[in-house]
Amino acid sequence: MWKDTDVLLVIDVQNDFCPGGRLAVPGGNEVVPLINRLAKSFRHVVLTQDWHPAEHKSFASRHPGKSAFETTMMPYGPQTLWPDHCIQDTPGAALHADLHIPHAELILRKGFREEIDSYSAFFENDHKTPTGLGGYLRERGFEKVVCVGLAFDFCVRFSAEDARMLGFDTEVIEAACRAIDLQGSADQARKSFADRGIVLA
Template sequence: MAETPSAFHLAPGDALLIVDVQNDFLPGGSLAVPEGDRVIPPLNRCAALFDRLGLPVIATRDWHPRDHCSFREQGGPWPAHCIAGTPGAAFPETLQLPANTLIVSKATHASQEAYSGFQGTGLESRLREAGVERLFIGGLATDYCVLETVRDALRAGFRVVLLGDAVRAVDVRPGDGERALQEMLGAGARLARCEELTA
C-alpha cells in the first residue's frame, strides 16, 4: 500500500533499526545525550508493533574496548563510554526489545571508529538475507550514529524512514541535530512519527 504523509503502512520487507540506545548515552551516563531517554517510549511502541507483525527488529550498540581510539585518553573527542561488558554499554531496562532482536555490535576494535551501524558489522548482508528493503530508524544520536547509519543505509539502496520522535541530538555545536536532520531528508530519507506507523 502506498505511503501517505499521515500513515506509513508496515509490510514484509520492513525492519526497525534502533541505534545505540545504551545507558552511557542516557541522562547520568558518561556521554549523555540531552533528553536521550525520551526516545525510549516511542521506540518501545514501534518495537512492539514490528514484533507483533513478525517484522525484524535490530539494535546496534557501541561495544568498545577500554583503549578505544575515540576516547579522550587515546586522543579522541569523547569521554570513555560503552565499554564492552560494562553497565554503561548495556541497553536500559526500560527499552523493551523483543526476544528475537538482532543485536549488532560496532566499533569493537581499538583503532577503528564506527559511528554507522553498517561499518564493519556485516549488517547490510544480514538485512539482504532477511529480505529487508525499508528501514525505520531511530535512536541516538541524531547528529552522529543515526546520521551515519542513515547515510550508509541510503547508499546501500535501502529506503529509509527516520522516526523523528525517537531521535535526539548531542548538539556539540548548536544546531548540529537540525542540520543532520535536513541532510538525511535531503539525501532521500522520509520523516515519520512512531504513532503514524500502521499495520
C-alpha cells in the same frame, strides 16, 4: 502500516547515552517508551550496541592535551573525541533497562575495533569496513530501514545515510531520537537527509 520487508533499526539505546551516563544525550531516556511502543508494530527489529575496548582511540583520554568534543585527525579522517563510554561489559554499555523488545532478531555490536570509531550500524568510520549488517538485511529480503535511537546527529544519521547508500528505502522517526547537537550537527543531519532522499518522519 509496516510491511514484512520493513525493519526497525534501534540504535544505541544504552545507559551511557542516557541521563547519568558518561556521554549523556539530553533527554536520551525519553525515547525508550516510544521505541517500545513502535517496536510492537514491527515484525522485524534489529538493535545496535556501541561496544568499545577500554583503550579505544576515539576517547579523549587517549590523546594527551585534548579534551572531549574536540576534533583530531585519524588515518581515516576527522574524528570527534569523546568521553570514555560504552566500554565493553560495563553497566554503561548495557542496553537501557526499560528497553523491552523481546522479539528483536539481532543485536549488532559496533565500535569494538580499538583503532577506528563506528557511528554507523553499517560501516566503520572509514566508510569502507563493513559491519555485515547490509548483507544480513539483503539476504533476509528487507527493503526499508526505519531508524530510531541515539544520537540523532551521529549514529542515527550515519546509519540512515549508509542504509540509503546501500539502496534501502530509509526513514528516520525524529520523535524517537535525541540529538547531541554539537555546533549545529542536528540541523546538518536534517539537511543531509533531505539531500539524500531519506524520509524524516
